[in-house]
Amino acid sequence: DVTKESDVIKCFGWINDTIGAIHILINNAGVLRNTHFNDGNLEDWKCLFDTNVLAVGMCTKQALRSMEAHGINDGHIVNINSIRSRYQSMKDGSSWYSASKHAVGVLTDGLRRELASKKSRIKVSSLNPGGVLTEIFEKGHIHRDPEAPALTAKDVADSVIHVIGTPPNVQISELTIIPVQQYNM
Template sequence: MGIEKYKGRVALVTGASAGIGAAIAQALLKEGLTVVGMARRVEKIKEFEVKGAPGKLHAIAGDVGDEGSILSVFKWIKDNLGGVDVLINNAASFPHNQPTDGKTEDWKSILDVNVLGLSICTREAVQDMLRRGVDDGFIIHINSIAGHMPPFIAAGAMYSASKHAVKVLLEGLRKDLTARGSKIRVGVYEMLVIPTASAL
């Protein structure tokens, strides 16, 4: 049995306003899931709603780099939809910065979104599933192969470091869930997302 078993259940997709986040949200809507698309540009999420899809889209404004914002989104989901069954950690930040003269706020943005925000979303989703006795939920981290290799350019060093952290955090999550005897599944989808000077 595949994704069809999740028809009518709730999926949270972070960074759902463009790119792969929007594509994932659309795919889940076509499979009949109730999709909460979270992003700062909430108006952009609404543009990707799939007409005639069996699923329902809820576009919610939220900033993965801000814990209060994340907690507000999870509270809204709990109050209005019952809870999260699927979490797609897609949001990412990669401003252009050099190791020798990068701006602290740029480094903080990368770590707050790519590492801490991802971890907070994961914690909240898992705790929500455990409270409700959901043992077939799953969590997917959208990652980059940049986390497996030295940066191609100096300006990508902090981004690559954050993506390596995602890989390590996933393995820690697996061990934690196994120790709890939980059957919540976790995984990673790694793409060729290597920031270049022009992309940053």
């Protein structure tokens, strides 16, 4: 469970003991909730921030510790964020989700600056996809228009490969991908 620090520490400990150094971290866990200010519930708000923000921080911290312990100075951290990190949805009830994704964008930029100030060559990227056909809508009990243009998980994976495949002197700090014909940012 990425929202539990003890689980995250245990997982990364297993990776270090069994596999070895972490060179690349892809933070991809995320939840979506349709929640409002007036009648929204605190548990939904906490769930959004625990999963979408704090889990990213905890996993990143453990990956950086692994990289440091193994002398990895050219790793890569990719945060699968959302177009909502840049554009508020027109749909009612999406403010809390958008706020959590905006926080990830700010933290990603902050980490990149922190590492650069230490002369680290570890790259940090934010990948901001538009609508992707995954179970996030179902699990969040949110209706998704089946006719709306959407990306696939493979589209996102291909973009990750593009981001991590750059030469050592090139860092894609942020990449936004949307399906052709997506118009309601």
